[in-house]
Amino acid sequence: MSAQVLLVDDEPGMLETLSDILSSAGYVVTTANDGNRALEEIVGGNYDVVVMDVRMPGRDGVSVVIESGAPPPPVILMTAYAVEERLHIARAEGVHAIVQKPFAAPYLLGLVAEAVAA
Amino acid sequence: MCPEVAVTARTRRVRFLSLAVFLVVAGLAVGGSLGTRQVVSDQERKLLHQRTDEAALYLSSVFGSVQGEMSSIAATAALSKADPKAFAADNFLLTKVPQGFTSIALVRLGPPTELVATAGTPITDLGSVRTTAVNQAYAARAKALTGALVATPLFDGTGGKDRRLGFAYYAPQLPGYAVYAEARVQPSVQSPATAGQPFSELIAAVYAVPRVQADQLIAATGSSGHLPLRGHIASAKSQVGQGPSWLLVAKARRPLVGSVASFTPWAILMAGLLAAALATAVVEVLSRRREYATQVADDRTRELQQSLEDLAAAHEQLVRQERLAAIGELASSIGHELRNPLGVISNALYLLRGDVAKRPDAAADRHLATAEREVSAATVIVADLLEFARQRDPVITDVDITGLVDEVLTVLPPPAGIEVDRQLPSGPLSALADRDMLRQVLLNLLGNAYQAMPEGGRVSVEVSDERNVVRISVADTGAGMTQDVKDSLFQPFFTTKARGIGLGLAVCKRIIDAHSGRIEVDSTPGQGAEFIVTLPALRLPQQQATDEESAAEVQA
Numbered sequence: 007m008s009a010q011v012l013l014v015d016d017e018p019g020m021l022e023t024l025s026d027i028l029s030s031a032g033y034v035v036t037t038a039n040d041g042n043r044a045l046e047e048i049v050g051g052n053y054d055v056v057v058m059d060v061r062m063p064g065r066d067g068v069s070v071v072i073e074s075g076a077p078p079p080p081v082i083l084m085t086a087y088a089v090e091e092r093l094h095i096a097r098a099e100g101v102h103a104i105v106q107k108p109f110a111a112p113y114l115l116g117l118v119a120e121a122v123a124a
Numbered sequence: 125m126c127p128e129v130a131v132t133a134r135t136r137r138v139r140f141l142s143l144a145v146f147l148v149v150a151g152l153a154v155g156g157s158l159g160t161r162q163v164v165s166d167q168e169r170k171l172l173h174q175r176t177d178e179a180a181l182y183l184s185s186v187f188g189s190v191q192g193e194m195s196s197i198a199a200t201a202a203l204s205k206a207d208p209k210a211f212a213a214d215n216f217l218l219t220k221v222p223q224g225f226t227s228i229a230l231v232r233l234g235p236p237t238e239l240v241a242t243a244g245t246p247i248t249d250l251g252s253v254r255t256t257a258v259n260q261a262y263a264a265r266a267k268a269l270t271g272a273l274v275a276t277p278l279f280d281g282t283g284g285k286d287r288r289l290g291f292a293y294y295a296p297q298l299p300g301y302a303v304y305a306e307a308r309v310q311p312s313v314q315s316p317a318t319a320g321q322p323f324s325e326l327i328a329a330v331y332a333v334p335r336v337q338a339d340q341l342i343a344a345t346g347s348s349g350h351l352p353l354r355g356h357i358a359s360a361k362s363q364v365g366q367g368p369s370w371l372l373v374a375k376a377r378r379p380l381v382g383s384v385a386s387f388t389p390w391a392i393l394m395a396g397l398l399a400a401a402l403a404t405a406v407v408e409v410l411s412r413r414r415e416y417a418t419q420v421a422d423d424r425t426r427e428l429q430q431s432l433e434d435l436a437a438a439h440e441q442l443v444r445q446e447r448l449a450a451i452g453e454l455a456s457s458i459g460h461e462l463r464n465p466l467g468v469i470s471n472a473l474y475l476l477r478g479d480v481a482k483r484p485d486a487a488a489d490r491h492l493a494t495a496e497r498e499v500s501a502a503t504v505i506v507a508d509l510l511e512f513a514r515q516r517d518p519v520i521t522d523v524d525i526t527g528l529v530d531e532v533l534t535v536l537p538p539p540a541g542i543e544v545d546r547q548l549p550s551g552p553l554s555a556l557a558d559r560d561m562l563r564q565v566l567l568n569l570l571g572n573a574y575q576a577m578p579e580g581g582r583v584s585v586e587v588s589d590e591r592n593v594v595r596i597s598v599a600d601t602g603a604g605m606t607q608d609v610k611d612s613l614f615q616p617f618f619t620t621k622a623r624g625i626g627l628g629l630a631v632c633k634r635i636i637d638a639h640s641g642r643i644e645v646d647s648t649p650g651q652g653a654e655f656i657v658t659l660p661a662l663r664l665p666q667q668q669a670t671d672e673e674s675a676a677e678v679q680a
Binding site for chain 2: 017019020023024026027030084086087094106107108109110111112113116
C-alpha cells in the first residue's frame, strides 16, 4: 500500500512539480494551496506525511502544525524565507524537518522516505 | 600646527614682558634714588662746610677774647711801669680761675729776651718756643694797631708731662715788654672754645698748626680715639692772632640735612622696587589670564572643529549605512522572491532528467547538466546575498556534521568529470553550530572547489574531531592561487571568477568568526587549494552536565 502524502504550497508551479516528483516516486499525493485547506485535510484525512510551505496566505505552515493537534503525521516544512521565530516554534512543535528552498529533489525524497518509515 | 609649541612661545613672550616692566620700573626707582642721594649728599657736604666755617669763625672769636684779656693785663702793667711785684700780684688771681691760664709772665724784649715777672706756675726757663712767639708778636706789632697776639704751637712743659700752649702779646702802650700767658692743654676735656653751638652737631678736632698733626691737637669733641677723622670731612683754617693759623677738621655727628632727608633715597628706592614688583605681578597676572583665555578659546575652537568634523563624518556614515541598508533590504527581498522560482526550476529539471532517462539523448543530457549547474550556482549566490544582507547572530544547536555534509553533497552534486572523496568518521559526529550557516559555508566551499576545476579533478571533503575541535577540510586539485589572491580572499566583493559577486568567502569568514572558529586557506599555484574550518568545542549546558556526571563517575 502506497504512502499518503499531503502537499501544501500556495505556489502553483511548486505544487505541480513537487506533486509530479512525489507521484513518480510512488506516493499518493493530495494537494492543498492554503493553510486552511491543509488543516481540514490533516484533521479529516489519514496522511503518512505532510510536506508544507511555511509562508502562505491565511494560516501559515507553522500555525497549521500548531493547530492540527496530537498526534499529527510527521511534517516536513519548506521555507523560502528565514523567519527565525516561526521556525523555532516549528522545531519546538517537533516537525520532522525544515528544508530551505530551493532544494534538490532527491534530498526531499530522502526526508519523505525517512518520515514514512518513522 | 602644534598647539604645544604655540603655548610655549606665548609663555616666553609673557615672561619677557614682565621682565621688561620690572626692569623699567626698578631702573626708574634706582635712578630716582641715586639722583636724590646725590642731591642730599651735595646738600650734606654744603652744610658741613658751612658748619665747619662757622665753627672756625667761632673759634677765632673765642680767641678774640683772649686778646682782650691779654690787652687788659698789658694795660695794667703799663700803669705800674712794668713793676714785677705789682705784675705778679695783679695777675696771681687770674691764674687761679678754673680753665684759666696756668702762668702769666711779663717779658722784656731783648736781646736777650728775659722774664721780668711770673704769676701762677713759675716759668724757670723762657725756652725757644716762648721766645720765638714773643719775637713774632713783637714783629707783628706794625700790622696791629691795638696789639699783636701770637700763639705758640703745643710744646712739652717741664718733664714732658704737660702739653702747653702759649700766647705772646705785644701792646703798644707797654713798649719794650710783652705779656706771655700759658695754659695746659687737655684735648679730651670740653673747653669753652668747643662748647659753642657750631660744634654741637660736629665731631671736630682743632690743631695748633695749619695741618693734621697728632701732637698738636688742642681740642677734640667726642672721643679722641677715632682721630684723625676720615670719611666725609671738612676743614677750615682759623686765624688766631697774627701767628700761624689753626686747623679745624670736622665731620657731621649725624646727617645735617636731617634723618628724613638722608633716608629719602632709600625710601624712594624701596618704594620704587615695591612698585616694580607690584607692576610686574599685575602684568604677569593679566598676561597669564589673557594667555589662559586665549588657550581656552583655542581649545574650544579646536573641540568645536573636531565636533563638526565628527558630526559630518557621522552624518556621512549614517547616509552610507542607510543606503546600504536600503540596498540590503532590496537584495534580501529579491533573494527571497527568487528562491521559489529557483525551486520550481530545480524540480522541473529533476522531472526532465527522469524523462530524458527514458529516452537517452547525449545532447539533452549535457544541456540538462548545464541547467542544473547554473541553478545550483544561482542558489548559492542567492543564499550568500541573503546571508550577507541579514547579519544575524548564529542560533546554536547540536548539528550532525556527517548528515550535513551528505545533505550538501546531495544539494550540490559534483559536475561531470569531478570526483568527490568523502573522508568522514565512521560514527556520528556532531558540533554546536548554526546549521543553516554551516550549511552555507559548506555549499560555498564545495561550489568554489567545483568551479576551480573546469577541466575536472578531485574534491576531498574531510571531517575530523580532534580533542573536541571539529575540523572540516575541503580540498581541490585545481589551479591553486597566488599570495596576493590569498591575502584578499575573504574580503567582500573580491572575486577571481568571471561570474559571481564575490560574497561567498566573505560570508564564510563572517559565519565562522561568529562561531569563534577559524577559516584558513592553504594553497600554492598549480598545487590546488585546501580550505580548513575549525570550530571550537562549544557545548550545550545539558551536555556539559552529562559530561561532568560521567567524569564524576569515572573518579568515583
